Amino acid sequence: MLKVERWICRMTKLELKNISKIFDIKGRRGKEPPLKVQALEDICLRIEEREFVVLMGASGSGKSTLLRIVAGLEEQTKGQVLLDGRPADRLAPGQRNLSFVFQEYALYPQRTAFENMAFPLLNLGVKKERAREMVMETAGLLGIEYLLNRRPKQMSWGQRQRIALGRAVCRRPGILLLDEPLSGADEALRRELIPVLKELHRNLDLTCLYVTHNQQEADALGDRILYLEEGKLA
Numbered sequence: 001m002l003k004v005e006r007w008i009c010r011m012t013k014l015e016l017k018n019i020s021k022i023f024d025i026k027g028r029r030g031k032e033p034p035l036k037v038q039a040l041e042d043i044c045l046r047i048e049e050r051e052f053v054v055l056m057g058a059s060g061s062g063k064s065t066l067l068r069i070v071a072g073l074e075e076q077t078k079g080q081v082l083l084d085g086r087p088a089d090r091l092a093p094g095q096r097n098l099s100f101v102f103q104e105y106a107l108y109p110q111r112t113a114f115e116n117m118a119f120p121l122l123n124l125g126v127k128k129e130r131a132r133e134m135v136m137e138t139a140g141l142l143g144i145e146y147l148l149n150r151r152p153k154q155m156s157w158g159q160r161q162r163i164a165l166g167r168a169v170c171r172r173p174g175i176l177l178l179d180e181p182l183s184g185a186d187e188a189l190r191r192e193l194i195p196v197l198k199e200l201h202r203n204l205d206l207t208c209l210y211v212t213h214n215q216q217e218a219d220a221l222g223d224r225i226l227y228l229e230e231g232k233l234a
Helices: 063-071 113-123 128-142 157-170 187-203 215-221
Strands: 014-025 035-047 052-057 078-083 098-101 175-179 207-212 224-229
Touching: 014 063, 035 063, 052 063, 052 215, 063 098, 063 175, 063 207, 098 157, 113 128, 113 157, 128 157, 128 187, 157 187, 175 187, 187 215, 207 215
Parallel strands: 052 207, 052 224, 098 175, 175 207
Antiparallel strands: 014 035, 014 078
């Protein structure tokens, strides 16, 4: 059981209104007109504070594109992203009170685990001593204190993903976006990490949007499970 003493997250509600995304795929050598590909079509979704919503679908159904739009890493063709009822479309990713855990851990290979976790805090202007406190508290929650002086190449895949998860929650986001974070895990590691995700969600009062194609993960984690089919919510 994770022990939480001073942890308070700023809870956030997420609402998507009529989100659509069309990609223009350039023709060969620029001579052919661009091909328009509809990745998302008229997505309407509301996620309440503390809710854990799982988004499932086949490869190419638009799951990752939807997460990137919520994060501000991709711009929708039409529609609106609302955070706590306020439009967020003009906010940069760092202003959206959310964190993103990618399919691959995306750690800086030359930095230690501690430096990887502290970097986004320092980048936001958190003072060094406070950043250290937040990293150590997060490491305690995840039981990864023993990894803090290691670099990614000195860790297993599961250890690196724990560091990536710690980095994401270290800044105390209101919303945690997770794009197939366990896709590289074997069955034993998946059984080990699912309870970690559940406890983080429960004890940190996080609002979570989790993308996966694994039914076991969805059943174990989700308050609700939604399905994307060819860019539409089924």
